[in-house]
Amino acid sequence: MAKSSSSDAQALIRSLRSAYAATPTNLKIIDLYVVYAITTAVIQIVYMGIVGSFPFNSFLSGILSCVGTAVLAVCLRIQVNKENKEFKDLSPERAFADFVLCNLVLHLVIMNFLG
Amino acid sequence: MLQPLNLNRIHRWGLQSPPASHRLLPCLIQPSMADPSEAKGEGSLRKAFGGVLGVFILLLIGTLAFSIRLFSVIKYESVIHEFDPYFNYRVTQFLTKNGIYDFWNWFDDRTWYPLGRVIGGTVYPGLTLTAGSIWWLLNNLNIPLSVETVCVFTAPIFSANAAWATYLLTKAPPSHQFEVKGTGAGLTAAALLAMVPSYISRSVAGSYDNEAVAIFALIFTFYLYIKTLNTGSLFYATLNALSYFYMVCSWGGYTFIINLIPMHVLLCIVTGRYSSRLYIAYAPLVVLGTLLASLVPVVGFNAVMTSEHFASFLVKCQEVFIILHVVALVYYIKGILSPKMFKVAMTLVVTIGIAVCSAVLAILIALVASSPTKGWSGRSLSLLDPTYASKYIPIIASVSEHQPPTWPSYFMDINVLAFLVPAGIVACFLPLSDASSFVILYIATSVYFSGVMVRLMLVLAPAACIMSGIALSEAFDAFTRSIKFQLPKLFEASPSDAGDTNRGTQDEPTKVDNNTPTEKTETTAKERPSEKHRKKEKKKLEKGKEIKEKGKENTDKVSNKPLNAKKLLVLPLEASAVAILLLLILGAFYVVHCVWAAAEAYSAPSIVLTSHSHDGLHVFDDFREAYAWLKHNTDVDDKVASWWDYGYQTTAMANRTVIVDNNTWNNTHIATVGTAMSSPEKPAWDIFNSLDVKYVLVVFGGLVGYSSDDINKFLWMVRIGGGVFPHIREPDYLRDGQYRIDAHATPTMLNCLMYKLSYYRFVETDGKGFDRVRGTEIGKKHFRLTHFEEVFTTHHWMVRIYKLKSPKNRIRGKSKKKTNPKTTSKINSNKNVKKNPWQ
Numbered sequence: 001m002a003k004s005s006s007s008d009a010q011a012l013i014r015s016l017r018s019a020y021a022a023t024p025t026n027l028k029i030i031d032l033y034v035v036y037a038i039t040t041a042v043i044q045i046v047y048m049g050i051v052g053s054f055p056f057n058s059f060l061s062g063i064l065s066c067v068g069t070a071v072l073a074v075c076l077r078i079q080v081n082k083e084n085k086e087f088k089d090l091s092p093e094r095a096f097a098d099f100v101l102c103n104l105v106l107h108l109v110i111m112n113f114l115g
Numbered sequence: 116m117l118q119p120l121n122l123n124r125i126h127r128w129g130l131q132s133p134p135a136s137h138r139l140l141p142c143l144i145q146p147s148m149a150d151p152s153e154a155k156g157e158g159s160l161r162k163a164f165g166g167v168l169g170v171f172i173l174l175l176i177g178t179l180a181f182s183i184r185l186f187s188v189i190k191y192e193s194v195i196h197e198f199d200p201y202f203n204y205r206v207t208q209f210l211t212k213n214g215i216y217d218f219w220n221w222f223d224d225r226t227w228y229p230l231g232r233v234i235g236g237t238v239y240p241g242l243t244l245t246a247g248s249i250w251w252l253l254n255n256l257n258i259p260l261s262v263e264t265v266c267v268f269t270a271p272i273f274s275a276n277a278a279w280a281t282y283l284l285t286k287a288p289p290s291h292q293f294e295v296k297g298t299g300a301g302l303t304a305a306a307l308l309a310m311v312p313s314y315i316s317r318s319v320a321g322s323y324d325n326e327a328v329a330i331f332a333l334i335f336t337f338y339l340y341i342k343t344l345n346t347g348s349l350f351y352a353t354l355n356a357l358s359y360f361y362m363v364c365s366w367g368g369y370t371f372i373i374n375l376i377p378m379h380v381l382l383c384i385v386t387g388r389y390s391s392r393l394y395i396a397y398a399p400l401v402v403l404g405t406l407l408a409s410l411v412p413v414v415g416f417n418a419v420m421t422s423e424h425f426a427s428f429l430v431k432c433q434e435v436f437i438i439l440h441v442v443a444l445v446y447y448i449k450g451i452l453s454p455k456m457f458k459v460a461m462t463l464v465v466t467i468g469i470a471v472c473s474a475v476l477a478i479l480i481a482l483v484a485s486s487p488t489k490g491w492s493g494r495s496l497s498l499l500d501p502t503y504a505s506k507y508i509p510i511i512a513s514v515s516e517h518q519p520p521t522w523p524s525y526f527m528d529i530n531v532l533a534f535l536v537p538a539g540i541v542a543c544f545l546p547l548s549d550a551s552s553f554v555i556l557y558i559a560t561s562v563y564f565s566g567v568m569v570r571l572m573l574v575l576a577p578a579a580c581i582m583s584g585i586a587l588s589e590a591f592d593a594f595t596r597s598i599k600f601q602l603p604k605l606f607e608a609s610p611s612d613a614g615d616t617n618r619g620t621q622d623e624p625t626k627v628d629n630n631t632p633t634e635k636t637e638t639t640a641k642e643r644p645s646e647k648h649r650k651k652e653k654k655k656l657e658k659g660k661e662i663k664e665k666g667k668e669n670t671d672k673v674s675n676k677p678l679n680a681k682k683l684l685v686l687p688l689e690a691s692a693v694a695i696l697l698l699l700i701l702g703a704f705y706v707v708h709c710v711w712a713a714a715e716a717y718s719a720p721s722i723v724l725t726s727h728s729h730d731g732l733h734v735f736d737d738f739r740e741a742y743a744w745l746k747h748n749t750d751v752d753d754k755v756a757s758w759w760d761y762g763y764q765t766t767a768m769a770n771r772t773v774i775v776d777n778n779t780w781n782n783t784h785i786a787t788v789g790t791a792m793s794s795p796e797k798p799a800w801d802i803f804n805s806l807d808v809k810y811v812l813v814v815f816g817g818l819v820g821y822s823s824d825d826i827n828k829f830l831w832m833v834r835i836g837g838g839v840f841p842h843i844r845e846p847d848y849l850r851d852g853q854y855r856i857d858a859h860a861t862p863t864m865l866n867c868l869m870y871k872l873s874y875y876r877f878v879e880t881d882g883k884g885f886d887r888v889r890g891t892e893i894g895k896k897h898f899r900l901t902h903f904e905e906v907f908t909t910h911h912w913m914v915r916i917y918k919l920k921s922p923k924n925r926i927r928g929k930s931k932k933k934t935n936p937k938t939t940s941k942i943n944s945n946k947n948v949k950k951n952p953w954q
Binding site: 008009011012016019020022023056057060061064067068071072074075076078079083084086087090095098099101102105106109110112113 | 347348349350352353356357390391392394395398399401402403405406407409410416419443448450451459460463
């Protein structure tokens, strides 16, 4: 039972890896950016665990800026992905412009809230 | 190979149906292009005409919304109403005079003496900033309107905006499929919202309160959310977050939005309507919305910490956030894996996931359960459990707006819409889209909350208008279509109009024919009129074409059926005409009721009262008389004590420092004033002296019959005071369970400060001291005040102002009291009177 499940897991990981390798490069770049943002957030949480959460607004703005950019990057990825039928008439330039605008608003708020 | 949209357009304009070839065009062609060439010019002209007409109607709706709220300005004057708007007006005055930085950091030392109030951190700045910027803009354009004028007219302007936002919101849900239906429903909903009495009640000209701009922000946020859901554009998601920020700035009711939207997302996920547009609509809103909400000082970290937002953030909003990500990941992996591998992945993940989730849930529950009220604030708790407030928090229970509404108030406030809402809900179900499900959820939750607190009927109003707009529009659609379809029949001998091939039928039995059973069996299952419709067309078409087209029409009808299922229902001509007439009469009743409600019920400024008697109109302007007296006859630094209802007005109009005001944030302070009002003269004098009070203000309606006076509010003074100071016991004031002021009243009641200050010299008015509000003669008629002196009573005795007498220099030997401060303080402590901690 365990053996079959572990072999299943290996087959699963292999198939995941092979399927993922097939995605286009620009999407992979976005994915890398998302991973980077999430890692930064994790690092901040660890830091907060060590040092304490004062001042809380700085902690909140730091965490939410990481999470926010990750979310926006995922949205960009959704809109740029050619396999998504719903967005086939949305040009990637427009998607990127929206992404930039949303990021601008997000970082304006973050700067204000950082304290 | 079929074009349902094409048929839609044709039938709407009652044109002849296109030649058969057009029916074979692929459905992906835009409707305009599939129009028959001869009708194309006509079609675009009609479309343009429709567009212009729509814009014109919207302008009229805006004007209607604005002007129906002007009754109070016409009947009385351009004055600010009620109590809360005076505070907002004062804050706006400060903002326009001192600029935004001083406003943001303002510490107000003229209220809640000696505590003060941090205005910058405890006020919702949206309304004042909006009015302030309108004033600033107008003044820079050299239109010198006073701040008061801008404040008075802010509410009507924003109600016009709200009507337009409702138009956009109602147009959006169906626009994904049917543009035409959307516009009609939108206009109807906007017209209904412009007039609905529940919204008028909080946004008349002069009612300068948060809801005036908040309802507009609410509807606009919902519109942007639905627009993002429909289009999946990140631009609209940004706008949505910004509009939500404006809502958070404006009103405490923003928690409704941040709880409703996650609920809707959850509903979509659970019903299997997850799509990437949902992710784009929700995820940026959560992150940006939380950040923006924390920016507003009033909300601050409550956006993340308390359970009101727990329901939003940690339990609901963030949980839904996480769930959404999980679902998105699942769909993504499903897309890139083969099915077998996907199954394996699922089993692995599910086992791990359940373990992790239960652990996290246990931790969360432990955290939340450790706080006494489980982290919910009192007001929200009272929303979920309506009896909570009356048991534990008398202050919340005493506000009349927090009581549950009665059944008649539903009819008064949303009138005819109460019947139309269920029809609208049904209409939203066919077809059910993301946006329709959102509106249904909105109305369900708002109906529940409006049943708990009468103030929240305001949130129900837009939902009811949207639903009713959809229902009315659908009804009108069906009836006019029936009439339009049958009208040519009346004027033509034989029905040669082939346009009916794809439309409804008639129930005229004379046309019944026995025809192909195949079509019949197909259609009978779906709707009964269409069978006759098939038979009709059989008669008209020739045999050869018939057989060819039969096949096409079959498939035509079969695939059009889901979309045209509604459209194929045609009713008899007379019935439709009568029904349209009845609907118009219904609308007329609604309009009449709304205008009456606006003019009679909701336009009273409550600072000026009128009454009609046999010798004309009496105007009672006592409140402003009293405040003006205070302003002109007292020192700037004198403190005035009154019940908290009048605090805002006193600071705004009389410009004097008050002890407690309508903000009611400090229960102990209010209880102190309540205790003072309920105590005999000497202890009351001690309490007021310890608070540096110079003047005491009471409102008395016994001479003129004004029933919202302080004696009627006295029970709350006793209850609130008794809640903090146990020596005030409510049974002491009750005779047979009732508060009485006549000869049978208890001695405690007849000796308390409120009684004495209200009825001092009252017997001089008519010789008997007959109280018009309570309907009896008062108990103690001739008495003197020992520690207070009367300084002013207004014309109709409605407001009475007393001054604290300074203590005598010497007390003669009769009383046992010593002037030794040590013993006096001992005596004071014996009586459990609140001591001034600064002495």
